[in-house]
Amino acid sequence: MTDPGLRDEDLVARLRWRDLAAFEALYDRHAALVYSVAYRVVGNAQAAEDVTQEVFLRLWRRPELFDGTRGRFTTWLLSVARNRAVDEVRSLGRRLQHEAPPPEAGAQELGDASAADPELEAQLALEREAVRAALATLPPEQQEVLLLAYFGGLTQQEIAQRLGQPLGTVKTRIRLGMKKLRERLRRAVET
Amino acid sequence: MTCEELEERLDAYALGALDAEEVRAVEAHLSQCGRCAAEAADALRAASALALTAPFLQPRPALRERVLTAARRDVAAAAGPGPLAGRRLAWAKGAAAVLLVAALGLGSWSLALRRDVDRLEAENAALRSGTTPAALVAALLAGGEAVTWTLEAAGPAAGARGVLAWDPEQGLCALSVDGLPQPPAGHVYQLWLVKDDGSAVSMGTFTVDADGTGRLLSTLGGEFGRFVAAGVSLEPAGGNSQRQGAMILRASFRRPEEEGASGGWP
Numbered sequence: 131m132t133d134p135g136l137r138d139e140d141l142v143a144r145l146r147w148r149d150l151a152a153f154e155a156l157y158d159r160h161a162a163l164v165y166s167v168a169y170r171v172v173g174n175a176q177a178a179e180d181v182t183q184e185v186f187l188r189l190w191r192r193p194e195l196f197d198g199t200r201g202r203f204t205t206w207l208l209s210v211a212r213n214r215a216v217d218e219v220r221s222l223g224r225r226l227q228h229e230a231p232p233p234e235a236g237a238q239e240l241g242d243a244s245a246a247d248p249e250l251e252a253q254l255a256l257e258r259e260a261v262r263a264a265l266a267t268l269p270p271e272q273q274e275v276l277l278l279a280y281f282g283g284l285t286q287q288e289i290a291q292r293l294g295q296p297l298g299t300v301k302t303r304i305r306l307g308m309k310k311l312r313e314r315l316r317r318a319v320e321t
Numbered sequence: 322m323t324c325e326e327l328e329e330r331l332d333a334y335a336l337g338a339l340d341a342e343e344v345r346a347v348e349a350h351l352s353q354c355g356r357c358a359a360e361a362a363d364a365l366r367a368a369s370a371l372a373l374t375a376p377f378l379q380p381r382p383a384l385r386e387r388v389l390t391a392a393r394r395d396v397a398a399a400a401g402p403g404p405l406a407g408r409r410l411a412w413a414k415g416a417a418a419v420l421l422v423a424a425l426g427l428g429s430w431s432l433a434l435r436r437d438v439d440r441l442e443a444e445n446a447a448l449r450s451g452t453t454p455a456a457l458v459a460a461l462l463a464g465g466e467a468v469t470w471t472l473e474a475a476g477p478a479a480g481a482r483g484v485l486a487w488d489p490e491q492g493l494c495a496l497s498v499d500g501l502p503q504p505p506a507g508h509v510y511q512l513w514l515v516k517d518d519g520s521a522v523s524m525g526t527f528t529v530d531a532d533g534t535g536r537l538l539s540t541l542g543g544e545f546g547r548f549v550a551a552g553v554s555l556e557p558a559g560g561n562s563q564r565q566g567a568m569i570l571r572a573s574f575r576r577p578e579e580e581g582a583s584g585g586w587p
Contacts, residue, residue, distance in 0.1 A: 150389070150392060150393060153389075153392055154389060157385060157388060157389070158385075161380055161384070161385065161388075162377065162378065162379050162380065163372065163373075163377075165378055165379070165380040165384075166372075166375045166376060166377050166378045167372045167375050169375070169376075169378055170375035170376065178380070179380055179381070179384045182380055182384060182388075183384065183387060183388050183391070186388050186392075187388065187391055187392065187395075190392045190395065191395065200358075200362060201362045201365060201366060202366070204369070205362075205365055205366050205369045208369040208372045209365060209368075209369055211372075212337065212369075212372065213337065216337065231376065232378060233376075234376040234377050234378065254373075257370075257373055258373045258374075258377065261370045261371070261373040261374055262373070262374050264370075265371070265374055276336065276371065277371070277374075279333070279336040279337060279338035280336050280337065280368060280371045280372075281371075281375070283337065284338065285338050285339065285340050286333055286338050286339070287340065289338065301329075301333065304332050304333050304336065304338065305329070305332050305333075307332075308332035308335070308336070308364065308367060308368070309332075311367055311370070311371075312363070312364075312367045315367060315370060
């Protein structure tokens with residue numbers, strides 16, 4: 131059984147010598163988050179599962195792609211997940227069926243994996259609250275462009291076209307929105 | 322692209338809102354500019370925080386099974402092409418050392434199998450996998466990057482080289498070396514795996530034939546993921562409980578930038 135106290139980076143290092151237990155531990159810690167981001171982007175359970183599977187198998191086959199000097203593991207994993215999901219939407223095109231999204235998992239519904247690590251789960255819940263609160267303080271037009279870019283996978287140009295706004299306006303909203311988001315998040319960490 | 326131009330694009334870059342050409346230009350600058358790279362890490366962290374605004378959902382348990390099965394299949398497949406590709410190595414636990422050597426053609430191998438002997442099980446294992454244990458081990462050694470390591474000469478045995486492979490699922494470790502001189506009388510070669518705390522665990526002893534070829538098959542248990550290096554040393558006949566001889570061949574499982582001045586060696 132893998133020690134729950136091990137950092138993500140240590141678990142990833144073990145992947146290099148094919149440590150399946152380390153891989154399982156990483157899956158149990160991060161699969162739900164990867165799946166949630168994928169689902170938000172693709173809007174379909176099957177496609178979201180496919181994306182999640184590809185993200186984790188990529189990690190298993192090429193652990194060296196994570197460069198620990200460039201930032202945290204979760205940051206990297208989530209960016210891989212988001213990018214893969216956006217690519218999936220592009221490649222599936224009209225074959226992608228949207229569904230009514232399921233309700234968000236309540237505290238009681240969380241699976242065995244998180245029960246095994248309540249501290250991690252609690253921390254994640256706090257972070258989630260902090261980010262949602264921070265985003266909500268942004269003016270709606272800034273929230274809109276950030277979400278269109280991140281989950282919608284649109285470029286600045288495409289967002290400008292979609293909203294019928296000048297490109298310069300979109301660029302400004304992105305910069306101001308991210309600046310504010312970073313400030314709020316920093317403040318949340320400090321309090 | 323100047324640092325100022327990069328700074329203007331950093332947020333959009335972190336959000337994935339730049340087109341492909343701009344991404345290339347940004348990444349080219351980042352690979353050269355440490356200061357901007359640090360800024361980029363910051364922006365990426367903020368962008369990935371947005372991931373948390375997605376409704377938090379749990380995937381089905383079936384997905385976990387699919388992913389883990391696929392990873393396990395990968396390990397087996399890494400044992401090489403041919404009849405074993407994509408199949409688990411069907412090496413029975415408790416396969417017999419002596420009996421394999423005698424009956425199934427592993428004559429040149431030294432064996433350090435720790436589990437008990439069962440002739441029938443050993444024969445069944447070979448039958449089930451449709452091949453001989455020698456071929457199983459050869460496949461293990463021929464495996465892809467993921468499961469084999471090359472040992473380089475470190476000192477006296479300049480022409481020697483080795484390959485170390487293992488199958489964590491089966492708990493087997495195989496070593497094949499070439500170009501080793503005959504050990505002096507009363508001595509034997511010994512394989513060690515070194516843990517991250519610096520302690521060395523013996524994987525068994527072996528001799529070499531007239532060609533300087535040596536083979537060792539050993540069982541591997543326990544804290545597998547903690548090994549960071551491997552090495553072969555010369556020890557008194559019968560082996561040593563503690564490594565005393567100098568390392569003649571060694572391999573490090575770490576990336577070079579992770580090693581300390583000692584190269585990871587105790």
